[in-house]
Amino acid sequence: xxxxxxxxxxxxxxxxxxxxxxxxxxxxxxxxxxxxxxxxxxxxxxxxxxxxxxxxxxxxxxxxxxxxxxxxxxxxxxxxxxxxxxxxxxxxxxxxxxxxxxxxxxxxxxxxxxxxxxxxxxxxxxxxxxxxxxxxxxxxxxxxxxxxxxxxxxxxxxxxxxxxxxxxxxxxxxxxxxxxxxxxxxxxxxxxxxxxxxxxxxxxxxxxxxxxxxxxxxxxxxxxxxxxxxxxxxxxxxxxxxxxxxxxxxxxxxxxxxxxxxxxxxxxxxxxxxxxxxxxxxxxxxxxxxxxxxxxxxxxxxxxxxxxxxxxxxxxxxxxxxxxxxxxxxxxxxxxxxxxxxxxxxxxxxxxxxxxxxxxxxxxxxxxxxxxxxxxxxxxxxxxxxxxxxxxxxxxxxxxxxxxxxxxxxxxxxxxxxxxxxxxxxxxxxx
Amino acid sequence: xxxxxxxxxxxxxxxxxxxxxxxxxxxxxxxxxxxxxxxxxxxxxxxxxxxxxxxxxxxxxxxxxxxxxxxxxxxxxxxxxxxxxxxxxxxxxxxxxxxxxxxxxxxxxxxxxxxxxxxxxxxxxxxxxxxxxxxxxxxxxxxxxxxxxxxxxxxxxxxxxxxxxxxxxxxxxxxxxxxxxxxxxxxxxxxxxxxxxxxxxxxxxxxxxxxxxxxxxxxxxxxxxxxxxxxxxxxxxxxxxxxxxxxxxxxxxxxxxxxxxxxxxxxxxxxxxxxxxxxxxxxxxxxxx
Numbered sequence: 024x025x026x027x028x029x030x031x032x033x034x035x036x037x038x039x040x041x042x043x044x045x046x047x048x049x050x051x052x053x054x055x056x057x058x059x060x061x062x063x064x065x066x067x068x069x070x071x072x073x074x075x076x077x078x079x080x081x082x083x084x085x086x087x088x089x090x091x092x093x094x095x096x097x098x099x100x101x102x103x104x105x106x107x108x109x110x111x112x113x114x115x116x117x118x119x120x121x122x123x124x125x126x127x128x129x130x131x132x133x134x135x136x137x138x139x140x141x142x143x144x145x146x147x148x149x150x151x152x153x154x155x156x157x158x159x160x161x162x163x164x165x166x167x168x169x170x171x172x173x174x175x176x177x178x179x180x181x182x183x184x185x186x187x188x189x190x191x192x193x194x195x196x197x198x199x200x201x202x203x204x205x206x207x208x209x210x211x212x213x214x215x216x217x218x219x220x221x222x223x224x225x226x227x228x229x230x231x232x233x234x235x236x237x238x239x240x241x242x243x244x245x246x247x248x249x250x251x252x253x254x255x256x257x258x259x260x261x262x263x264x265x266x267x268x269x270x271x272x273x274x275x276x277x278x279x280x281x282x283x284x285x286x287x288x289x290x291x292x293x294x295x296x297x298x299x300x301x302x303x304x305x306x307x308x309x310x311x312x313x314x315x316x317x318x319x320x321x322x323x324x325x326x327x328x329x330x331x332x333x334x335x336x337x338x339x340x341x342x343x344x345x346x347x348x349x350x351x352x353x354x355x356x357x358x359x360x361x362x363x364x365x366x367x368x369x370x371x372x373x374x375x376x377x378x379x380x381x382x383x384x385x386x387x388x389x390x391x392x393x394x395x396x397x398x399x400x401x402x403x404x405x406x407x408x409x410x411x412x413x414x415x416x417x418x419x420x421x422x423x424x425x426x427x428x429x430x431x432x433x434x435x436x437x438x439x440x441x442x443x444x445x446x447x448x449x450x451x452x453x454x
Numbered sequence: 455x456x457x458x459x460x461x462x463x464x465x466x467x468x469x470x471x472x473x474x475x476x477x478x479x480x481x482x483x484x485x486x487x488x489x490x491x492x493x494x495x496x497x498x499x500x501x502x503x504x505x506x507x508x509x510x511x512x513x514x515x516x517x518x519x520x521x522x523x524x525x526x527x528x529x530x531x532x533x534x535x536x537x538x539x540x541x542x543x544x545x546x547x548x549x550x551x552x553x554x555x556x557x558x559x560x561x562x563x564x565x566x567x568x569x570x571x572x573x574x575x576x577x578x579x580x581x582x583x584x585x586x587x588x589x590x591x592x593x594x595x596x597x598x599x600x601x602x603x604x605x606x607x608x609x610x611x612x613x614x615x616x617x618x619x620x621x622x623x624x625x626x627x628x629x630x631x632x633x634x635x636x637x638x639x640x641x642x643x644x645x646x647x648x649x650x651x652x653x654x655x656x657x658x659x660x661x662x663x664x665x666x667x668x669x670x671x672x673x674x675x676x677x678x679x680x681x682x683x684x685x686x687x688x689x690x691x692x693x694x695x696x697x698x699x700x701x702x703x704x705x706x707x708x709x710x711x712x713x714x715x716x717x718x719x720x721x722x723x724x725x726x727x728x729x730x731x732x733x734x735x736x737x738x739x740x741x742x743x
Contacts, residue, residue, distance in 0.1 A: 027672050035679045052627050059624045066694075067592040068705055071681035073690030077592070080680070118669045121604065121626070122596045277684050292684050368577070372569025375561075385574040 024105060030115065032105040036085040036096050037131055039279075040188070040242065041272040045077045045126035045161040047237030048183040056157020058120060058127070060183065060236075065126050078129035078163060079119055083107055083144055087133030091201035092282045093190065093247050096133045100280065106135070109148045116152065120160055127161030127183070128152070138169035146174060149181035161237075166212045168204060175212055176219060184237035184269070187212050192255050196248035200284055213239065217266045238269035245300060246276040246293040247285055251323035256303055260314035263307065273300045299325040306331055309363055310356050328419050333359045336396055337411040344398040344407050347378050359418075360393030392418060456483035458503035459546075463487035465538050466515040468546060472553060473514035480506070485546035491639050525556050526565030536580040539613045548575060587614040591621050593699055594633055597664035604631040605664045607657055607702050615642060619649055634660065636702075670704045677705035 046064030066075040082096070084106035090098045116128045130148060132141050145164050152158040164182040166175055178185060187209055191197040194206040216239055223234040241262060243255065259271040275297035278288040303325060306312040310332070317331050318324075326334050336343060336359050345358050347369055355366045365386045369378050380401045383390060395406050395414055409417075457480055461467040468485070475482055483503045522531045534549055542548075552572040556565055564570060568577065596604035604626070608615070615635045619642050622633065627647065634641030634657050643652045654660070700706040 027675065030672055030676055031679050034676045038680050038682060052624055055628070057626050057628060059621075061591070061621070063588075065588070065592040068677065068703060069691055069694040070677060071688070071691055072683075072685040073687045073694055074680075074682075074685075075694070076677065076680055079676075115669075115672075119673060121629070122598065122669065122673070123592075123594050123606070123625075124673050126592070275685075277682060294685065368569055368574075372567060375563050375567035376569065378569060381571070382569050382574065385571070385578070386569070387578065 026111050026115065029105045029107055029111070030081065032103050033081045033083075033085055033107065037080045037082045037129070039095060039274065039277065040080060040129070040131060041274045042163070042186060042240050042242060042270065043075055043077050043080055043129065044270065047269055048161060049236070050159045052159045053157040056159060058159035060159065060161055061126070067123070067125055077126045078161060079116055079125045079127070080129040081107070081112070083112070083130060083132035083141070083148070084135050085133045086135055089134055089201070089203045091204065092280060092284050093200055093244060093276070095279045097280070109144065109151060112148055113151055113156065117156060117158065120158070127163070129163040131165035132167065134167060138167045139171055139174060142167045142170035142174045142178065146178050146181065149178065153181045166216065168208045168212060170212070172215050175215055179216060179219060179235045180232060182235060184240060185216055185235055186240045186242070188242045190242065190244050191248055192243050192250045192258050193248065196250070200248065213241070213266045220267070238267060240268060240270040240272065242272040242274055244276050245273050245297050252296070252300060252303070252325045253318040253320065253323035255300060256314045256318055259304065260307060271304065273297050273304070295327055296325070299327065299331065303331045311353055329415070332357070333392065333418055337415060340411055343396045345396060346398045348373055358393055358396045360389035360391065360396075455504050456481045457506040458484045458486050460486045460488055460505055460507040462510050463489045464510060465535055466512060467510040468538060469515040469518045470511045471508045472550060473511075473518050474508050482550070487541070491637060521557070522553070530565060533576060533580050536583050537576050539617070540579050540583050541613055542579065545579065548572070552576060583612045583614065586610055586612050587617045590614060590618055593703060594618070594622070595702060595704055596631060597661070597670065598667060599664040602630065603664070604629060605660050606631070606633045607636050607661060608633060609637045609702060610635065611698070613638060615640070623649060632660070666704055666708065670708070674705050674708045
């Protein structure tokens with residue numbers, strides 16, 4: 024088997040891992056070597072499904088000894104198996120890096136032999152890249168669940184980021200779908216790495232080596248087992264707080280295996296749900312929302328029709344309208360249609376002049392949504408007297424009006440169409 | 455009669471023009487940048503304005519820079535320079551409008567106000583220039599020439615080559631490489647820890663010198679396997695990776711990996727020694743500064 028076939032098989036096996044970011048680590052090129060870390064990360068290309076490719080994301084091997092129901096590489100699947108040698112993989116990484124195809128290496132592996140043996144192989148690749156080839160690019164190493172702490176620590180010395188995927192958001196479902204795994208075996212490496220990183224931070228000097236400068240991330244599958252969005256957000260909020268995760272990724276379940284424990288193989292991946300979860304994640308990370316503000320026990324699912332920020336605004340009419348001249352930055356961030364950049368611009372600009380609608384338009388604020396929630400002398404008063412129930416259809420209609428209208432479709436109207444004269448309804452050309 | 459100011463398309467040239475506009479109290483209706491890659495008819499000409507050429511003077515550019523830093527700040531000067539790189543047809547007039555307000559002195563805080571009506575459009579333009587610069591850090595694709603030099607061709611919308619050099623110097627400090635802006639006919643050539651600007655009127659011999667190799671094809675087939683077919687989303691792809699960049703990305707422009715496999719070796723490869731001497735000689739000849 025030549026290296027090209029191996030790359031295709033092992034790249035194909037790794038593609039369901041969502042994480043491909045190269046951010047959070049700033050490195051200068053080592054002496055006599057090449058490569059640097061760019062702190063905001065660099066996307067090098069986007070694949071046909073619109074996901075960013077910034078790292079060479081491959082498995083070291085896909086000959087797994089486990090049999091997890093959701094995984095493409097499980098023992099009982101009949102697929103071609105391949106294993107790199109460290110030298111092949113290192114050469115490939117360096118050649119791709121020289122041509123500026125990638126930002127670095129994302130190395131994961133199926134468990135071959137024991138977890139310790141697998142982890143040792145991954146570390147060997149990272150170590151040779153860093154010490155022999157003086158490679159300064161980004162390295163993301165998977166922590167294999169069940170590997171010893173000594174090896175995990177060593178991985179942290181060479182990698183920029185490490186990750187353990189939790190995959191299924193509840194312990195019972197995880198044990199049901201992946202009989203060899205449980206929450207404890209996944210949390211243990213996470214906690215270990217988080218604690219070591221904290222220790223390193225505490226007595227950091229200019230000369231101490233770096234330990235996981237870009238922190239940890241994890242990923243969970245959405246839609247494979249019956250969790251609610253509220254459970255998922257609670258879990259990810261816990262990861263951000265306790266394990267100091269840099270990112271929690273969501274992956275809409277793509278049916279790969281026919282298994283009676285999973286949704287049927289013809290189900291479509293829940294892309295909209297995944298998108299809404301990412302929006303909620305953004306609210307927690309950049310908009311200073313708490314997870315229990317976005318959802319609660321009574322409303323455990325995100326609204327497919329409206330984004331979570333609008334939903335929060337509709338549930339809290341007492342906070343609006345907001346006066347942009349005087350409101351806190353945190354409150355301006357919560358206005359639907361205003362993003363982080365516009366909010367910063369408003370706060371720094373209002374010291375010098377009043378912020379009017381014409382300013383907002385030029386800043387790129389989405390007035391279509393924001394106009395219902397801000398106080399401005401040019402905004403008609405009537406808009407602020409609307410109840411949330413009346414506002415909701417207006418916000419949804421405003422969204423779909425953007426699309427090209429279909430000739431044979433009935434017009435989406437906010438108000439019910441007048442019943443007695445159906446023939447003069449707009450766009451009923453065919454009747 | 456109002457004037458159309460002709461200048462040499464550099465930022466210093468533009469600043470000298472503004473300096474002269476103030477000194478001679480000129481009535482300006484527009485600017486025409488004399489770019490080498492634009493023909494006369496491409497550059498927007500105003501029928502009703504009289505052309506008026508202004509020579510670049512380093513001294514007046516320096517004085518105006520100092521005046522901007524004093525009236526506003528260093529950041530504003532940097533922002534104006536970034537905006538200027540957009541080469542937008544209206545950008546000179548937008549900057550001039552901002553400078554007029556700034557130097558009018560009616561509002562002492564004007565230079566610090568980021569939300570004035572003249573400043574917001576400049577901020578958005580600068581943002582899109584920086585975005586393209588950030589994108590380009592990832593979208594430069596080097597091809598390896600037989601002599602070990604790496605050659606990349608780019609065709610950015612804005613003039614951002616100078617902004618990305620520092621990144622690549624830090625990334626490949628020991629290598630020999632060249633990045634060529636095909637649209638503007640110039641490039642940067644890096645060798646022995648030093649970079650030089652070169653003019654490259656026609657880069658076709660350079661790309662023939664460094665054709666796609668085995669690693670390029672491996673990259674292409676790797677790229678194809680990474681897409682999950684249940685999630686294919688062409689609109690999202692085009693939004694993230696606009697079509698105008700595809701030409702210089704092997705993963706989008708090479709034929710399908712299954713086809714490339716059959717014709718494994720490209721045919722129009724120059725004999726390497728000849729090509730090497732041509733490429734190096736021409737790059738060295740064109741070194742400007």
